[in-house]
Amino acid sequence: MVKICCIGAGYVGGPTMAVIALKCPLIEVAVVDISVSRITAWNSDQLPIYEPGLDDVVKSCRGKNLFFSTDVEKHVAEADIIFVSVNTPTKTRGLGAGKAADLTYWESAARMIADVSKSDKIVVEKSTVPVKTAEAIEKILTHNSKGIKYQILSNPEFLAEGTAIEDLFGPDRVLIGGRETPEGQKAIQMLKDVYAHWVPEERIICTNLWSAELSKLAANAFLAQRISSVNAMSALCEATGADVAEVSHAVGKDTRIGPKFLNASVGFGGSCFQKDILNLVYICECNGLPEVANYWKQVIKVNDYQKSRFVNRIVTSMFNTVSGKKIAIFGFAFKKDTGDTRETPAIDVCKGLLGDKARLSIYDPQVTEDQIQRDLSMNKFDWDHPVHLQPMSPSSVKQVRVEWDAYAAAKGAHGLCILTEWDEFKKLDYQKIYDKMMKPALVFDGRNVVKAEELREIGFIVYSIGRPLDP
Numbered sequence: 001m002v003k004i005c006c007i008g009a010g011y012v013g014g015p016t017m018a019v020i021a022l023k024c025p026l027i028e029v030a031v032v033d034i035s036v037s038r039i040t041a042w043n044s045d046q047l048p049i050y051e052p053g054l055d056d057v058v059k060s061c062r063g064k065n066l067f068f069s070t071d072v073e074k075h076v077a078e079a080d081i082i083f084v085s086v087n088t089p090t091k092t093r094g095l096g097a098g099k100a101a102d103l104t105y106w107e108s109a110a111r112m113i114a115d116v117s118k119s120d121k122i123v124v125e126k127s128t129v130p131v132k133t134a135e136a137i138e139k140i141l142t143h144n145s146k147g148i149k150y151q152i153l154s155n156p157e158f159l160a161e162g163t164a165i166e167d168l169f170g171p172d173r174v175l176i177g178g179r180e181t182p183e184g185q186k187a188i189q190m191l192k193d194v195y196a197h198w199v200p201e202e203r204i205i206c207t208n209l210w211s212a213e214l215s216k217l218a219a220n221a222f223l224a225q226r227i228s229s230v231n232a233m234s235a236l237c238e239a240t241g242a243d244v245a246e247v248s249h250a251v252g253k254d255t256r257i258g259p260k261f262l263n264a265s266v267g268f269g270g271s272c273f274q275k276d277i278l279n280l281v282y283i284c285e286c287n288g289l290p291e292v293a294n295y296w297k298q299v300i301k302v303n304d305y306q307k308s309r310f311v312n313r314i315v316t317s318m319f320n321t322v323s324g325k326k327i328a329i330f331g332f333a334f335k336k337d338t339g340d341t342r343e344t345p346a347i348d349v350c351k352g353l354l355g356d357k358a359r360l361s362i363y364d365p366q367v368t369e370d371q372i373q374r375d376l377s378m379n380k381f382d383w384d385h386p387v388h389l390q391p392m393s394p395s396s397v398k399q400v401r402v403e404w405d406a407y408a409a410a411k412g413a414h415g416l417c418i419l420t421e422w423d424e425f426k427k428l429d430y431q432k433i434y435d436k437m438m439k440p441a442l443v444f445d446g447r448n449v450v451k452a453e454e455l456r457e458i459g460f461i462v463y464s465i466g467r468p469l470d471p
């Protein structure tokens with residue numbers, strides 16, 4: 001029986017391994033982590049991450065061929081294939097600070113693999129890493145290797161949160177990069193055989209190591225670039241009276257462009273787009289390509305501009321000050337159907353409003369009060385470390401209240417901001433909300449989820465991203 005071990009039981013390690021276990025009943029899969037609380041949660045009824053469909057997959061194979069454990073060394077020693085899916089945060093200090101990927105967790109995982117292994121291993125990069133990382137990992141593994149042979153593969157993950165199970169069941173493609181030697185090709189084939197249990201052969205792409213590593217950074221950069229492009233257009237739409245939804249629709253109808261990922265928003269968030277582009281920018285700079293670096297940097301600049309433009313719109317619409325005013329925030333997660341708040345645009349918008357002394361009343365169906373308070377008091381980039389190594393928040397932010405109901409959050413508010421596109425925000429009774437708000441009652445829809453005309457009929461003043469402004 002083939003044994004797989006995955007180091008890192010996070011948003012990627014947990015769901016990907018659960019799906020491999022489900023689709024390959026004859027493979028034993030162990031997911032290990034240094035975080036005791038994460039592993040305890042994976043072994044409980046309350047999984048550590050919210051992801052539609054994940055519970056059913058985990059329940060059907062946990063304890064049979066899927067195991068979650070903190071006994072990292074034992075499972076690594078026993079495995080034939082080791083996936084490494086640990087954090088690769090942005091460096092906050094030293095060379096490349098603010099851009100380069102911090103490979104501390106990866107390196108410590110690689111050193112541990114080298115220490116405990118007693119048989120040949122295939123080591124798979126599942127984390128998103130800078131191109132050429134495999135070369136460094138190979139050096140760590142083979143140095144002092146006691147005769148053990150390692151093959152490094154790059155198998156980046158393309159799942160999106162909120163649709164992770166769907167994406168894993170039917171991926172657009174699975175990408176496997178390896179050495180062009182007979183041993184490298186054999187390792188590629190072995191991993192291909194795992195995916196071939198459910199992924200059609202033509203969707204499994206095999207490349208050299210560097211192409212696979214770089215393709216992951218490139219894919220995220222292209223996706224984020226589309227959002228920044230449409231968000232840049234949204235500013236022009238507001239200035240001219242065009243409607244960004246109509247523009248996106250018209251542009252996306254061109255089959256060469258396509259309709260997906262053209263939704264204007266308050267800005268993209270999530271744990272990867274910004275981190276991976278910064279990493280790409282750094283790699284370009286290191287390779288003497290400042291023009292290429294500047295091109296990609298602009299995607300992040302436009303994203304930052306979109307968030308601050310949104311805050312400015314709120315403040316100017318509320319007579320140039322939000323000091324002491326209550327603003328209801330609907331949605332804190334970086335997108336719907338996840339409780340994940342990593343790099344959510346809500347953090348920057350809330351911090352911007354708090355900077356202008358607003359009082360915030362926040363409601364999100366999946367994010368806890370503790371998480372919101374931590375996010376609003378944490379330094380940039382500190383979130384991307386194992387939970388038990390994150391700095392504790394010094395104190396909670398006093399001007400912030402977290403409510404467990406949208407109506408309670410909006411009660412007595414001067415303004416209401418929608419920052420996540422949760423479906424339930426489309427179905428709220430906005431007349432009831434209007435009746436309980438201060439007047440004039442303003443709505444700032446950062447996700448274009450409400451029907452602006454209907455809200456205007458109720459009496460709201462409505463601002464939607466990239467849409468004609470309320471006269």
Ligand SMILES: NC(=O)C1=CN([C@@H]2O[C@H](COP(=O)(O)OP(=O)(O)OC[C@H]3O[C@@H](n4cnc5c(N)ncnc54)[C@H](O)[C@@H]3O)[C@@H](O)[C@H]2O)C=CC1
Nearest residue numbers: 008009010011012033034035086087088105127128157386
């Ligand atoms: N979140 C996402 O949707 C996607 C993330 N990725 C990439 O996958 C990687 C992991 O991301 P997430 O799963 O979101 O992160 P995460 O923070 O949810 O999980 C990483 C886990 O690794 C554990 N860990 C760190 N060092 C360890 C070590 N030495 N030994 C054992 N466990 C260790 C941490 O405790 C944590 O539970 C990152 O490189 C990310 O860029 C790629 C595609 C999608």
Ligand SMILES: O=C(O)[C@H]1O[C@H](OP(=O)(O)OP(=O)(O)OC[C@H]2O[C@@H](n3ccc(=O)[nH]c3=O)[C@H](O)[C@@H]2O)[C@H](O)[C@@H](O)[C@@H]1O
Nearest residue numbers: 157158159160161227261262263265268269270272334335
């Ligand atoms: O490497 C990763 O971590 C993953 O990053 C993204 O997945 P994810 O961040 O989970 O979610 P997305 O659906 O891509 O959304 C990212 C952000 O962009 C925003 N977005 C997305 C699409 C759009 O049209 N407009 C828009 O503002 C979302 O609201 C969200 O804040 C990619 O879609 C995945 O393919 C990739 O594997």
